[in-house]
Amino acid sequence: MSLRLLTPSDLLQALALSSSAGWNQTITDWQRLLDLAPETCFGIELDGRLAATATLLPYGVSLAWLGMVLTRRDYQHRGLASRLVAHTLQVAGDLGIKTLKLDATGQGQPIYEKLGFVVERRIERWVWSGEFDAQGDAGPLVPIESLAGLDYDAFGANRMRLLARLAVSGRSVNATAGTSKPVVTGDGFALWGPGHIANYVGPCVARTPEAAHSLIAGCLTQAAGTWMWDVFPDNEPGRELAGRFGFQPVRRLVRMRRGPSIAERHELVYAAAGFELG
Ligand SMILES: CC(C)(COP(=O)(O)OP(=O)(O)OC[C@H]1O[C@@H](n2cnc3c(N)ncnc32)[C@H](O)[C@@H]1OP(=O)(O)O)[C@@H](O)C(=O)NCCC(=O)NCCS
CATH class of the missing domain: 3.40.630.90 (Aminopeptidase)
Structure with a gap:
């Protein structure tokens, strides 16, 4: 299993992940994230395939946005999303980012609660x-x-x-x-x-x-x-x-936050x- 930065060669598999979750993002949306945050978009590769993703878009050091937390259906419940999100939080800490936010689905919310995120608004x-x-x-x-x-x-x-x-x-x-x-x-x-x-x-x-x-x-x-x-x-x-x-x-x-409001x-x-x- 390798946890690594996403690159442009991952775009098609990344799009397949978001599309199979029923999400609305296009390849242009993924491309934009990689262009804006090339050092903080991560994936886990398993069996030669992109199995999970998480992206972090910094807005300076005061705030960064976590998103695209996705795991391929056949690799779910093995801790991949938790591992990726924990890694992303570690990187955010190393970058001195004070507050992290995200918009959580019902499936994602338990992962973030375990990592110290609190609900901010609906x-x-x-x-x-x-x-x-x-x-x-x-x-x-x-x-x-x-x-x-x-x-x-x-x-x-x-x-x-x-x-x-x-x-x-x-x-x-x-x-x-x-x-x-x-x-x-x-x-x-x-x-x-x-x-x-x-x-x-x-x-x-x-x-x-x-x-x-x-x-x-x-x-x-x-x-x-x-x-x-x-x-x-x-x-x-x-x-x-x-x-x-x-x-x-x-x-x-729910919109969730970790760090000062x-x-x-x-x-x-x-x-x-x-x-x-x-
Ligand atoms: C949410 C998602 C990313 C979790 O991926 P995963 O790799 O299976 O997650 P993990 O194995 O790290 O699970 C972490 C915890 O999340 C919770 N969880 C995971 N999948 C869940 C599900 N389908 N329903 C409810 N809780 C779930 C569990 O509490 C789990 O802890 P456990 O292993 O002790 O039971 C994955 O189900 C997915 O891609 N869902 C569709 C997209 C989505 O909703 N993403 C979240 C955006 S906020």
């Missing part, structure tokens, strides 16, 4: 299918960099490297859906992109619920089909907005960036 996946027919004019567009201060206040750490990357190409590009255009105004931003199963809208940070409405509408008008949106139920205006657009909750997860403004966050990103 996060829900909401889904909607259809064609959004209203015009989504959010106002004059600005560069995402001009919203660095707003995002820092909302999220509690500097994630501009990620946001710039998501905004340049939209969240991702594929041949059928074309390029997804980010919607960024002086009042906030909403990004979106096609996923393995459905379009994904997020992250969205906005100064007011009205701004969030226009920004998200600006995304939904760009493509028809099924959409996913990760909502914080304790942000009542955000939950209400998702309901008004016709989305319904389909999965409940971080000052953040939950009320400004209308959509998460992704369970592996924060």
Whole structure:
């Protein structure tokens, strides 16, 4: 058994792992994680195959995000995920990272509890299918960099490297859906992109619920089909907005933390960036 860094040659097997768990990430999502965090994405290879993964995306030293904790079905219950997560925590400690967070499924939660993570808040996946027919004019567009201060206040750490990357190409590009255009105004931003199963809208940070409405509408008008949106139920205006657009909750997860809590403004966050990103 070898525990090692993930490399670009693992991408197809990594995608197979997330897809067989029913997750929405594309190969572009995996590629982005490897590009942003080449020294902190890990895998376990067994019998010449990628058997398990865990990724850690540092946002400076104050915070890092743990994600993509996956074990191939035929290798589960052998301690692989626990081993990978423990290794990732060790590396995070060596890097001086103070707080770790993640969004846990019911299957993942016991692993993290044993390693000292505590539940911070709930996060829900909401889904909607259809064609959004209203015009989504959010106002004059600005560069995402001009919203660095707003995002820092909302999220509690500097994630501009990620946001710039998501905004340049939209969240991702594929041949059928074309390029997804980010919607960024002086009042906030909403990004979106096609996923393995459905379009994904997020992250969205906005100064007011009205701004969030226009920004998200600006995304939904760009493509028809099924959409996913990760909502914080304790942000009542955000939950209400998702309901008004016709989305319904389909999965409940918990956001967990290990280390000191971080000052953040939950009320400004209308959509998460992704369970592996924060
Ligand atoms: C969750 C997952 C990564 C666990 O992988 P694994 O390699 O089997 O995990 P481990 O063998 O290290 O198990 C660690 C502990 O997790 C818990 N656990 C593991 N699989 C579980 C399951 N299917 N249901 C409930 N608890 C589970 C158990 O408490 C286990 O402790 P035990 O061995 O003393 O019983 C794997 O089931 C998986 O890929 N699931 C689908 C994707 C997912 O939900 N990932 C978690 C994202 S937060």
